[in-house]
Amino acid sequence: MLQVWALDGIDEITPGADLVSAIADAAAETVRAGGPELVLRDGDILVVTSKIVSKAEGRILAADDREDAITAETVRVVATRTAPSGHVTRIVENRLGIVSAAAGVDASNTPEGTVLLLPEDPDASARALAEGLRARTGARIGVIVSDTLGRAWREGQTDAAIGAAGVHVFEDLRGSTDAEGRPLVVTMPCVADELASAADLVKGKASRRPVAVVRGRADLVGDLDLPGARSIVRPAERDMFHLGADEAYAAGFAAGAASA
Numbered sequence: 074m075l076q077v078w079a080l081d082g083i084d085e086i087t088p089g090a091d092l093v094s095a096i097a098d099a100a101a102e103t104v105r106a107g108g109p110e111l112v113l114r115d116g117d118i119l120v121v122t123s124k125i126v127s128k129a130e131g132r133i134l135a136a137d138d139r140e141d142a143i144t145a146e147t148v149r150v151v152a153t154r155t156a157p158s159g160h161v162t163r164i165v166e167n168r169l170g171i172v173s174a175a176a177g178v179d180a181s182n183t184p185e186g187t188v189l190l191l192p193e194d195p196d197a198s199a200r201a202l203a204e205g206l207r208a209r210t211g212a213r214i215g216v217i218v219s220d221t222l223g224r225a226w227r228e229g230q231t232d233a234a235i236g237a238a239g240v241h242v243f244e245d246l247r248g249s250t251d252a253e254g255r256p257l258v259v260t261m262p263c264v265a266d267e268l269a270s271a272a273d274l275v276k277g278k279a280s281r282r283p284v285a286v287v288r289g290r291a292d293l294v295g296d297l298d299l300p301g302a303r304s305i306v307r308p309a310e311r312d313m314f315h316l317g318a319d320e321a322y323a324a325g326f327a328a329g330a331a332s333a
Contacts, residue, residue, distance in 0.1 A: 078107075086129050088129065089129070097210060117287070139175070151316055169303070217268055218302070268290070
């Protein structure tokens with residue numbers, strides 16, 4: 074049975090904060106309020122929103138113009154669209170290889186005149202948390218650092234894993250068979266993203282509950298040196314959608330005109 078619950082009692086995180094202690098103390102407080110069955114145990118997976126990781130790591134940037142910060146974090150522009158309101162949305166690849174709106178630069182729940190950047194190395198952040206929490210609690214747990222991303226061809230957003238440690242980010246079913254006995258050839262669920270989305274159902278976006286515990290998938294928890302969430306990013310040579318539709322058309326039209 075899969076169980077997912079959020080931790081209460083995590084105060085506003087500021088640069089230099091000890092996230093291991095903040096999370097461990099919140100877990101202990103949740104136990105006191107909810108019962109001993111909520112004690113962290115082997116096989117639990119903690120999903121931590123990237124916002125508090127960024128705050129603890131001091132990834133707060135004084136910026137009067139969020140657009141300048143987005144430009145600085147952008148490695149490649151995939152698509153740009155201007156809404157009737159005049160608002161410009163930029164889909165870009167950031168320095169972590171993640172393709173998303175605004176390069177992950179966040180201006181919500183930050184002091185006026187500042188923006189929040191993603192962690193410098195989310196996998197390293199996840200490893201530090203997992204190592205510290207394993208030492209503090211004695212439980213062999215995994216950690217996922219999550220962020221909110223849009224999806225191509227679908228409206229809305231979901232949470233996804235941008236950092237991971239001590240967790241198998243994929244469940245490789247290739248070579249096994251389905252319920253009808255047919256072989257599975259390409260089936261490899263990204264369970265890290267699925268866990269991140271499940272955790273967001275209980276964390277919420279404005280409830281100040283940035284950490285959730287997922288219990289029931291101990292089979293996914295392993296050594297701290299397992300491949301992290303960076304392994305989820307598809308390599309450029311296998312990218313089938315390198316540009317937005319308008320941008321790809323414009324590039325093809327320009328190439329055709331140049332060769333005419």
